[in-house]
Amino acid sequence: MARTPLRSDLLEQITARVLDGRLAAGARVNEVHLARELGVSRTPLREALIGLADRGLLVAAPGRGFLVPPFDPDEARRLYPLVAELEALALRWTSPLELAGLPDALDAVADEMTAVLARGGDLSEVDDRWHGLLLSRCPNPHLLRLIAQTKPLLKRYESCYFGGAGRAGESIGEHRRIAAALRDGDLDTAAAVLVRNWVKALAYLGKDDDDHRAPE
Amino acid sequence: MARTPLRSDLLEQITARVLDGRLAAGARVNEVHLARELGVSRTPLREALIGLADRGLLVAAPGRGFLVPPFDPDEARRLYPLVAELEALALRWTSPLELAGLPDALDAVADEMTAVLARGGDLSEVDDRWHGLLLSRCPNPHLLRLIAQTKPLLKRYESCYFGGAGRAGESIGEHRRIAAALRDGDLDTAAAVLVRNWVKALAYLGKDDDDHRAPE
């Protein structure tokens, strides 16, 4: 037996397919085809699909299986503030002592972001690492779980955000300001900038609203 | 085919068993026995178990199946503020106009609570209805989903809370104050009392900490 259940791998793989559009928004998921394509049986595949439906990345339609929810600007408008508040909460619940040890590492990741941006790479992964590091000392595992489960939903809408290089540079600056605030022990400012970072990201989203409808 | 999948029913039934202790804290879940007991096959049962593991009400131990997480005072201390903040957030995101229509209905449910308390019944269900009603106008379905998924975790610790009749009466009073604040359009007070309501509930939890270790 594998020590990592198949359903976990599948969950990641299917998440990736939803995010990059290989599973198109609004489309139904064909379990037999997908299972064959992934080289597994329907059982662990369905287990993964159910997990994704619990997180909201898929919708379960009784008798009709699972389908990828269509893009909905309203949903994005609600997800960004939600993640913003959740992360701010996690930040406020982290001990200042723990936070004091983070800024250097955070800035190191921010340097990476600058480098990646310069060579036109994909910022998403580095950005994730930065936020993951920021919240890594939060003592509330349930809150972290909620954040981890919600972020993929947001990622569906994120692609076009990181497309705008101007906003990306601005965002990196905000990241550095958060680290600076933590250095000063100014948790309120850090949390405020964090929330603003997410909300601004949302503001940049509306412009090219149709880009992510045909990502492939 | 049933239009309501078996896994949904099973999820509720198993949740009930975890909450009332028929599935004891710390114990492993035997899929064959449980499936036989519930009169279903292992497939939909496992689907339900996976859903519960996603919500944190069970833990998946690779190769060893699922087990009911042991009670942990720290977990309770973190769950109550979490639900408090989530509900407060949902309240703040509900339009004041919508909220203005709620107080009468809320007080009606509070009356029920008083009645149930008087005859020594179970307040938990009525309390759920009250909170459900309070958040029913929140336009953020994802936030509501997170709340719905988190509350059962808290319910495991809640049994002894509602045991204290004194605190129960106090709690009902707080519920009425929230409704009153909504009537005045004072959202901040409503949210603040709501948070305090949850936090106080937690404070009353520590006393008889071992009651729920042997609920049967």
Added chain:
DNA sequence: TAGCGCTCTTCTGTATGCAATACTGCCGAC
């Protein structure tokens, strides 16, 4: 020609089967 119903196919939801791992109890060695 448009709408309705029927049939056939496709697919989901559930049940069962199988292989490999994890646990239990016992025996032997130190």
Added chain:
DNA sequence: GTCGGCAGTATTGCATACAGAAGAGCGCTA
């Protein structure tokens, strides 16, 4: 007496099989 190894059982994780519902295509009727 206790610890380590071993055999047998129990149990999980995955694969396959089956029944019934949803959907597609066609012909029939008006």
